[in-house]
Amino acid sequence: MATWLITLVFTFILLALMWGIIYITGGTKYAYVHLMYIPVMFAGYILGPIGGIFIAIVAGILVGPLMPMDVETNIPQPFDTQLTRTLFFILIGGIIGFASNSLKKHLIKIHDTLAEISYVYGNTLKTYARMISARDEQTSFHCERVAYNAVLLGKAYGLTGPDLDALYWSGLLHDVGKIGVKEKILLKEGKLTPEEFEQVKKHSEIGYELIKSLSPQLLPVAEGIHSHHEKWNGSGYPKGLKGKNIPLFGRILAIVDVFEALTSERPYKEPWRAEEAIQYLLENKGVLFDPELTTLFEQLYNDGKVWIYQKSIQLVHSLIPTSFNKEILKRT
Structure with missing residues (x-):
């Protein structure tokens, strides 16, 4: 639980940092808006699909209603643009989250298999040692x-x-x-x-x-x-x-x-x-x-x-x- 909370706090710091960069560089009409994919993908990888989708929604809000299309003229974004971008964030966060969970399960299986192999090797070596002892x-x-x-x-x-x-x-x-x-x-x-x-x-x-x-x-x-x-x-x-x-x-x-x-x-x-x-x-x-x-x-x-x-x-x-x-x- 502690690790999950620490990761969440770090992700929000990333969100704030990316939001600041996007705002300073002029708003969502510039390519810097895509920096928001960084915390979304990070959350998906570490926190799984639920965490990835949650952060995706937060990212969508930060560069949607809370971010003008052009900071200098304060031109707001069209609603359909905000919605489309948020859906893409959710899609990426979910995909990364599911892929991460699947990868972790495979790594656990690999770890268990390697442990089993090492267990067999260890017992084989012990058997050889007992053979020497018996002789x-x-x-x-x-x-x-x-x-x-x-x-x-x-x-x-x-x-x-x-x-x-x-x-x-x-x-x-x-x-x-x-x-x-x-x-x-x-x-x-x-x-x-x-x-x-x-x-x-x-x-x-x-x-x-x-x-x-x-x-x-x-x-x-x-x-x-x-x-x-x-x-x-x-x-x-x-x-x-x-x-x-x-x-x-x-x-x-x-x-x-x-x-x-x-x-x-x-x-x-x-x-x-x-x-x-x-x-x-x-x-x-x-x-x-x-x-x-x-x-x-x-x-x-x-x-x-x-x-x-x-x-x-x-x-x-x-x-x-x-x-x-x-x-x-x-x-x-």
């Missing part, structure tokens, strides 16, 4: 910590909104491609053979193709998954990208994934102390890892914000998006 509970918690710490680092770097949401999903699903790797290889306690390691290396490409196939909207998520094993000096896989040729999500995930892997218990190793893992990252800053991001991550660790395997922390809810937009938050 290996340890890996599941690993992915949660990677996702949380990735968003923590991304936010410190300056990412906001949808970028943080996409980064979260990249972190949560960075190992989704491992569903294409044999379980006996993933859970092997000893050192992998070269052939087995080649099988493991395929998980980033499998995950990339899997997520990319869902929607072009998920390409940033897929690229993060694809590049999270790339190294700053080009020694990583699958493409051997170097420096800032590595997508930002990949550079962020490379740091938090390695930190998480080093500090976590695995079938084939004991966990490192967090201080040792940070030292490893610093020693390889500018070699394996983005130097700027590595420094930021060290600061976050020193501030006690990083989620570590051996440490329970109070998670910041705003850093754990459940989907890509508010609509999904309402429905999940």
